[in-house]
Amino acid sequence: MCNNDVISELKYVQKQFLCAVPIQRINWKNIFDNFDWKLQEYLISRTVNLTIVLKYPIQISYQKSFLKYLINRLEKNSALRPSDCLYDAFGRVVALRDINPCFKHYFLENEKILSLKENSNFISEGTTGLCSWQASLALSEWCLANTDFFKGKVVLELGSGVGLTGIILALCKAKHIFLTDCHPSVLQVLEENVHLNSELISTETNNIQILKLQWEDIGSNNNLPSVDILIAADVVYDSSLFPFLLNVILHFFKVGTKTFIVACTERNASTLQEFLLLLESNCIRHEELTNCPQHNFLWSTESPIKIFLCTLNRHFAYYPTTVTFNIGIYLQ
Ligand SMILES: C[S@@+](CC[C@H](N)C(=O)[O-])C[C@H]1O[C@@H](n2cnc3c(N)ncnc32)[C@H](O)[C@@H]1O
The missing domain is CATH 3.40.50.150 (Vaccinia Virus protein VP39)
Structure with missing residues (x-):
């Protein structure tokens, strides 16, 4: 897969994270095929560590589950390891308290982000x-x-x-x-x-x-x-x-x-x-x-x-x- 394909797959995972698609429904594409530290850093900087997410947080329990899923998948894969930035992000998020309402961010095709304060309950x-x-x-x-x-x-x-x-x-x-x-x-x-x-x-x-x-x-x-x-x-x-x-x-x-x-x-x-x-x-x-x-x-x-x-x-x-x-x- 060329670099552009990898980036577009990571962007698709980012898009799903930003609007809090349930973890079990996330389409991870092929990102785990070669998810090296550089790519992990790329994804973390555009999801849990993205400035807009730090300012207007997505449901904290959702962020924890997202990171936990990534860490588990990488720990189970003998060819890959979770990066320090992944553990650091998990350490930071795990210490946060959930608040309601929180936010969702809709990553539009023109690369602009529409942010909404939303409750996580229906x-x-x-x-x-x-x-x-x-x-x-x-x-x-x-x-x-x-x-x-x-x-x-x-x-x-x-x-x-x-x-x-x-x-x-x-x-x-x-x-x-x-x-x-x-x-x-x-x-x-x-x-x-x-x-x-x-x-x-x-x-x-x-x-x-x-x-x-x-x-x-x-x-x-x-x-x-x-x-x-x-x-x-x-x-x-x-x-x-x-x-x-x-x-x-x-x-x-x-x-x-x-x-x-x-x-x-x-x-x-x-x-x-x-x-x-x-x-x-x-x-x-x-x-x-x-x-x-x-x-x-x-x-x-x-x-x-x-x-x-x-x-x-x-x-x-x-x-x-x-x-x-x-x-x-x-x-x-
Ligand atoms: C299922 S929500 C849909 C909200 C939004 N349109 C969406 O799709 O995300 C139904 C909306 O209709 C509003 N609503 C329900 N009954 C209403 C009424 N009798 N008069 C005015 N608005 C009402 C609710 O406050 C709520 O915002």
């Missing part, structure tokens, strides 16, 4: 919004592969969570971005994450604004902007919320939104089907988009992730009503 403080979900990774990849779709547009995201897709929209040169959520801790972290990535954000994005938007309150919330595109990732999981979510979507279509893009993890095919049927019965048609290859982001394909482009069909008319279902009706 649910914390009673919300699912404090970590990035797989659907937001797939949707962010789709956005980066389709930047022209967002360039110069006003976009609003529902249920933004820690803000991955929202910040990616700024890389796509959306003109104005509204990130919304309902939970106070999520809104706080969202604000911090936008600030943390301010250098990445395109100068063509005039503004990223964070708004509190609880779907249940849509009727009383009259200060919502009109936007070109509505977007959301992993908001279709609890059917008791569907009527409220539908109301929000219909509200935006009514005030001029042309497109709603939603990425869904299909944990339960019937739940997703129920949501799509609800859209259909309210004059919103959907078209499934093709998922993009994992270039910038890495996500698990254990449960399928489906991205839909939703638009109003021509029969739509909007009648404000107190009934939450079937606000849009067919014109005969």
Whole structure:
């Protein structure tokens, strides 16, 4: 293998470490074929010892497991030995205490790093919004592969969570971005994450604004902007919320939104089907988009992730009503 191949394999391991891909799922490529001290130093300096990781730490227990795995693999290999820098890094990390929230870093194809404060648990403080979900990774990849779709547009995201897709929209040169959520801790972290990535954000994005938007309150919330595109990732999981979510979507279509893009993890095919049927019965048609290859982001394909482009069909008319279902009706 030539030096460039070795470096690109090490970079791929680095990318997985930075966004904390579970150790058992890391693809180590062929790095253990000839993992000499120089290459070990290269990897350590770009993972646990990387300046951004020292400043904004990835979950400490994850870092320990990563180093432990490397040391074990090298100790078992009679032709190789762990380097002093590997032991030194392990000694340093082992003395650290885990804190939550910690950080994840997304190493993009353009070699820039997007850093997010995220909780390592899927649910914390009673919300699912404090970590990035797989659907937001797939949707962010789709956005980066389709930047022209967002360039110069006003976009609003529902249920933004820690803000991955929202910040990616700024890389796509959306003109104005509204990130919304309902939970106070999520809104706080969202604000911090936008600030943390301010250098990445395109100068063509005039503004990223964070708004509190609880779907249940849509009727009383009259200060919502009109936007070109509505977007959301992993908001279709609890059917008791569907009527409220539908109301929000219909509200935006009514005030001029042309497109709603939603990425869904299909944990339960019937739940997703129920949501799509609800859209259909309210004059919103959907078209499934093709998922993009994992270039910038890495996500698990254990449960399928489906991205839909939703638009109003021509029969739509909007009648404000107190009934939450079937606000849009067919014109005969
Ligand atoms: C599974 S998380 C997805 C977060 C983010 N979009 C992602 O994919 O990483 C669902 C998000 O929807 C928000 N959410 C849930 N119910 C909501 C409601 N009734 N009104 C507004 N936001 C809600 C949560 O706070 C959370 O941020």
